[in-house]
Amino acid sequence: MASFTTYLSWRWNFFVNLPLGVLGILLVLRFISDQRVEERRALDWAGSALASAGMASLLWGLERVAHPGDTLHMTVGLIATGIVLGSLAIRHLRTTPYPLLDLSAFKVQTFAIATLSAGTYARMAINAMPFLLPLLFQVGFNLDPVEAGMLILAYFLGNLGMKTVTTPTLRRFGFRQVLVVNGLVASFSIFACALISPQTPHALIVLLMLIAGLSRSMQFTALATISFADVPPEQRSSASTLSNMLFQVAMLLGVAVGAATLNLSLSFRGVTFWPCLTSASLLSPSAGSGSQLHCGS
Structure with a gap:
């Protein structure tokens, strides 16, 4: 990675993941059995929206902590938003009949x-x-x-x-x-x-x-x-x-x-x-x- 960064460009660090990702997919297809649940359920749209938005806000806010030049109020706001949406997602997942994620x-x-x-x-x-x-x-x-x-x-x-x-x-x-x-x-x-x-x-x-x-x-x-x-x-x-x-x-x-x-x-x-x-x-x-x-x- 350091050689790519020094002699080419930091963007090449991301291209290294391409062959590794393809290899991982091939290994999964070769060794992991395709097991499926017979019963199909409707997608939990509310749970998906709350969990996705909460996780995205929380991770974005935490990532900004490593960059003190960023505005503090936006960083705090993102983390707070993530916590609030995450709490709502947990409440929803615990009460809906067919949740997106089974917290049990x-x-x-x-x-x-x-x-x-x-x-x-x-x-x-x-x-x-x-x-x-x-x-x-x-x-x-x-x-x-x-x-x-x-x-x-x-x-x-x-x-x-x-x-x-x-x-x-x-x-x-x-x-x-x-x-x-x-x-x-x-x-x-x-x-x-x-x-x-x-x-x-x-x-x-x-x-x-x-x-x-x-x-x-x-x-x-x-x-x-x-x-x-x-x-x-x-x-x-x-x-x-x-x-x-x-x-x-x-x-x-x-x-x-x-x-x-x-x-x-x-x-x-x-x-x-x-x-x-x-x-x-x-x-x-x-x-x-x-x-x-x-x-x-």
């Missing part, structure tokens, strides 16, 4: 914990990392996009490498022990990122990124698997949609909280930071120049 899946304890409570907190913390790490490496360490991208690559290589041993590990130690121990490893790897500096050997940073990526992958896979372990077949369709919705909310919450905390911390120190984080300063080939550090000094 939350009565399954494993699903509720892995998606709505503990799962959301874990995803918030872990999903803030891909947002904060490039800022740390490019702005804090004054690395160019390629150098920073190579360090981030180690993070996602760990994420990918863990997939080969996730299933045997879960079978050997069980979900409870894996989630607790791996959760601690993930927490310490996030904390350790606060201890590194530009003088830290890159080999040590790469090792830390690998550990963080490994723990991220294990935690997400274990949470996703246990989410549906006890969900009956008739609830899986709604449960899958609810799980994906909560994942998106948790991801943006992590970015929003990380951005707000970073901006608040810098404002206490009298540092003007965000005007420097434009596409020109972060994505151009000259982003590794010392001008980035002058913005935050």
Whole structure:
């Protein structure tokens, strides 16, 4: 991604998803059976409108938190609108005979914990990392996009490498022990990122990124698997949609909280930071120049 951004254009980052999306569709058609419910019901138009509008407003508002240059009243208004519409959607879904989404899946304890409570907190913390790490490496360490991208690559290589041993590990130690121990490893790897500096050997940073990526992958896979372990077949369709919705909310919450905390911390120190984080300063080939550090000094 960093190479595309540096030598081509940031728009090429999106084209990378095309072959991956096609591959995903082919794999689904090949390995996922086509199971359908025989009974057909009318579409819940009211539930669809409320849930869609509420989710769109909430996600848009949370995304704007990461851009302090945006008007505050519009950001707050979008988040408030999302909460109000979401509350109305929940009320409607709980009372209508044939709801768009069956909220009874939350009565399954494993699903509720892995998606709505503990799962959301874990995803918030872990999903803030891909947002904060490039800022740390490019702005804090004054690395160019390629150098920073190579360090981030180690993070996602760990994420990918863990997939080969996730299933045997879960079978050997069980979900409870894996989630607790791996959760601690993930927490310490996030904390350790606060201890590194530009003088830290890159080999040590790469090792830390690998550990963080490994723990991220294990935690997400274990949470996703246990989410549906006890969900009956008739609830899986709604449960899958609810799980994906909560994942998106948790991801943006992590970015929003990380951005707000970073901006608040810098404002206490009298540092003007965000005007420097434009596409020109972060994505151009000259982003590794010392001008980035002058913005935050």
